[in-house]
Amino acid sequence: MHDRMIAIQNRTGNPEGIEVKRFGNALCLYSKTMPWGSFNTVKGITNTELEYLDSIIAFYRERERKIQFEIVPSFVDANLLKQLSDRGFYQSGFHTSTYIEPKLFNDQLPEHIRIQELNEDQFETYAMIHCRGTGLPDNGIAPVAANNKVLFNRAGWKFFIAYVNDEPAAAAVMYLKDDIASLTFAATLPAFRGLGLHQLLLKRRIEEAKQNNCRLVVGQCNFLSQSHRNMERIGMKIGYIRTKWTER
Structure with a gap:
């Protein structure tokens, strides 16, 4: 997804308004013209990004876009999930990764x-x-x-x-x-x-x-x-x- 977003961003004039920003391991993806969750999501967040949580949320709120976190179970613990809940987030779905x-x-x-x-x-x-x-x-x-x-x-x-x-x-x-x-x-x-x-x-x-x-x-x-x-x-x-x- 990172490579896809960079390629779209590099189109002349960046017509989809793509922005990609990292906070530690967390990769924040944003598109001005594509409001769907997959183009406006946080990937790769771990317990070590807890200190960046408010900065990540601010990144999306400054762009007036609802934020979505993709949580991989082995990367986080109950503390990070509690911090998300305390900031007004709820678990809204499940997604399967296969191999x-x-x-x-x-x-x-x-x-x-x-x-x-x-x-x-x-x-x-x-x-x-x-x-x-x-x-x-x-x-x-x-x-x-x-x-x-x-x-x-x-x-x-x-x-x-x-x-x-x-x-x-x-x-x-x-x-x-x-x-x-x-x-x-x-x-x-x-x-x-x-x-x-x-x-x-x-x-x-x-x-x-x-x-x-x-x-x-x-x-x-x-x-x-x-x-x-x-x-x-x-x-x-x-x-x-x-x-x-x-x-x-």
Whole structure:
């Protein structure tokens, strides 16, 4: 997410108003034009950042944005959680982090399905799947295309599209760094759900990680969601459940 935000920030004129700031281990992400939690969140906070807590909160309040903390259970103790509660935050959700060692599945795709890497001139198609597959309106297609196209030639990023009878049906993204691959995004158009495309895209990216000599593949999903179930079906295991803390 840090690399993605820096790439978007580096677009001419920083049109999304991206700011990235660190307080110790805590990484604060902010976007002026994208109000969603994933673009306005604190990652990596540990007990040692307790002294920065008020400064982190002020960073977002100065920008009139509600703050979200992503809490990894092994990084914090009850004291930090109590301090969050005392400042008006509550636990508002759960998110699963999964992992698997890279492997080859050697599955034969059905004749009517194919998966290929995205070409540079296909980001409108990618953005259409991204928006319609996640419930965003079509007026988001152009900015989603622009904010992802900046990743095309950036080290570590790979995009894939799944086709059903030559129609674009699903998309997925991965990021590779330091022999670890992260499955960063996937979406399927409503008309093509139930065909196993999400699982096929999971396997395709895990095989890509294997071919790039990665030692680990990680993924993220909502707890007990369809994505979670698909990850477990192909052999991914739960690494930890993180919690989301939101300002009241």
